[in-house]
Ligand code: FES
């Protein structure tokens with residue numbers, strides 16, 4: 030299944046034939062059905078997305094990454110839908126990252142970030158399938174010398190309708206591949222979809238279940254060495270001195286050295302455990318730099334000062350909020366806080382690299398093959414087209430394996446020390462926890478003015494938070510606004526006549542990055558809880574209060590109402606049970622949640638029910654959406670309950686799952702999913718569901734206890750999450 | 754030289770006696786099903802069956818398991834026939850990224866051996882492995898389904 034017309038891949042196969050079976054990783058091809066064709070038969074590339082083989086099996090290329098979000102299945106489904114093939118014919122293969130560069134980025138976006146795989150590639154994926162279909166049909170019509178209009182396509186077979194003659198895609202693939210692609214193709218109306226919109230089994234699951242799935246950490250190459258790494262505990266610090274001799278003579282140790290101008294201490298050995306154990310024993314003195322005294326409290330003080338800066342960049346302004354506030358009958362003000370969080374994907378960071386003859390090969394769990402390629406090229410000092418990246422199944426991503434690519438840089442810098450030898454670097458869980466690009470800590474000040482009838486007349490939100498765009502991506506901020514920091518406030522859906530939402534950029538030495546759902550993972554906690562405070566101050570039902578303020582926002586209103594209905598909002602609850610609600614608009618989708626809780630005297634928050642809804646426009650693989658929502662709830666509750674990264678002496682205090690605890694099955698509440706697609710737009714799926722969870726839960730806790738939770742995690746308030 | 758029986762095959766490794774079983778399997782014997790997640794017996798990604806009982810191989814020195822029978826996820830299917838747990842995992846599309854799932858399935862196999870019809874409370878008590886992707890709801894459903902399938906077979 031591996032040999033298609035792809036130069037870099039053919040060369041790689043040559044290498045792997047020399048190297049033995051252990052090397053056959055990095056281009057594993059999951060298949061949809063039993064009929065996948067004999068291995069070793071070349072296919073013909075009809076276009077960049079579709080490769081057809083003589084036995085009429087089809088390879089659809091997938092350009093982004095798979096980390097459990099299911100897009101390796103749902104993106105090819107869109108190609109297959111327009112191709113009119115039989116899904117059982119289909120297998121999926123990663124597009125070569127190297128070829129992508131050499132073919133002028135023919136596969137479009139390669140990053141699985143921002144819940145964008147479907148929404149930002151659906152157009153060209155569907156067109157790719159439709160164009161290939163057209164070319165195959167034209168080739169058949171030519172062979173028969175009949176009018177194209179007399180031919181039809183279904184299940185990978187072209188039929189000349191008047192005569193009943195048939196040809197398979199495989200029969201005409203070579204001729205089709207020589208045709209000019211059509212200039213225009215007509216896409217199906219989604220209501221005519223046959224495959225897309227149905228729950229299709231994910232292609233990668235059987236391999237996972239059989240223990241055949243290969244993650245970055247599983248790469249095995251002949252002669253490979255293993256590296257353990259330690260960065261300065263205080264971000265930005267460097268090694269002052271270390272004593273390699275202390276471990277040099279231990280079994281299997283190959284080299285002890287620093288890379289990246291002393292930023293990383295490395296031990297390379299013939300087995301990772303040996304490297305890791307030796308690393309612990311290397312005497313090292315760090316130069317921690319200027320940040321060795323920073324604490325969570327000092328950072329919070331720095332954020333707080335950001336709340337008091339008189340004028341900062343404005344993300345959203347309507348009317349005159351200050352003036353309206355001055356004239357309001359009732360004014361409320363509150364501060365909210367969300368902590369730093371670590372991504373903690375199940376598979377820690379790592380990267381395998383081999384540098385030989387000016388060429389770099391990288392095997393890696395990455396959310397962005399192209400980002401990995403660029404980072405590897407820069408770290409090795411070679412041109413982009415001399416790098417190939419073999420994307421492995423990601424053992425979770427959640428944003429950690431996207432923009433930063435620090436793990437790639439470290440992996441390649443290590444491999445530079447061993448020309449021609451593949452080196453697999455793997456971070457310990459402790460290293461992974463203490464050297465993340467964290468979800469930013471953020472402090473919020475919200476203010477609202479209500480008129481005498483309780484109607485909101487003014488709303489203000491000041492967000493004081495570090496900028497991911499400025500520090501991680503080093504991009505200039507347009508008008509001083511970090512878009513991710515202002516998610517939910519810049520595009521503020523509530524119809525209040527006077528609004529002023531602004532942003533105080535507060536960068537610290539703690540690295541920040543894109544944590545699943547990004548600003549939408551934390552801003553709705555402030556926004557939607559404060560909207561609740563406003564509803565309470567106005568003496569209104571929080572659902573009805575939102576409904577009125579969203580009357581002109583069809584989609585947020587739609588999902589809010591759908592979820593309230595599914596959750597029986599208007600019906601009374603059993604004694605002692607209370608509910609909360611929230612609505613959000615993340616990543617071109619619309620999500621809402623209703624959560625029911627009871628709270629015991631001991632502070633146990635029992636979750637009786639979570640109803641979570643999404644309107645993502647079009648639905649490609651519904652069961653996968655359910656899975657993403659279930660997973661988002663766990664990711665959210667883990668953070669809300671006990672999730673917090675704290676800083677002391679400039680470094681992270683947590684180290685592993687003992688002090689950065691994870692929710693387990695015993696705490697998993699019941700989740701009811703409402704999928705309510707309204708069509709006409711394409712929204713994200715992997716992240717949006719997390720957004721309304723924290724506020725819906727904390728609003729329920731308020732309803733139950735009268736206690737307003739304005740900072741997370743709940744453990745700081747003597748509260749523990751348990752399932753009912 | 755330490756001798757082990759891994760998935761029915763006699764294997765040997767020339768390693769330090771204190772090397773954890775996980776790293777012997779992964780780096781010496783190229784058995785990649787058991788995964789590293791924490792190294793301190795917290796997550797269960799490294800779970801293997803030792804004479805049928807689940808252990809966290811990151812925290813078991815290899816010397817302690819010399820001569821014992823070790824089953825990893827690669828060895829769960831017999832002669833190409835999936836274990837009922839594997840079948841249930843596929844039917845219910847349990848995995849997301851899948852990294853934890855080898856350990857989850859082996860923990861489930863062992864639970865079902867002890868309790869062929871586990872209650873939710875049994876599942877809560879036995880299934881302590883972490884899944885960062887949050888597949889818990891489906892793990893529960895799949896365990897009940899595997900239990901039902903096994904009962905149906907026996908009848
Ligand atoms: S790696 Fe063994 S329990 Fe986590």
Ligand code: FES
Pocket residue numbers: 097375424425848849850851852853854883884885886887888
């Ligand atoms: S499926 Fe990803 S950690 Fe469990």
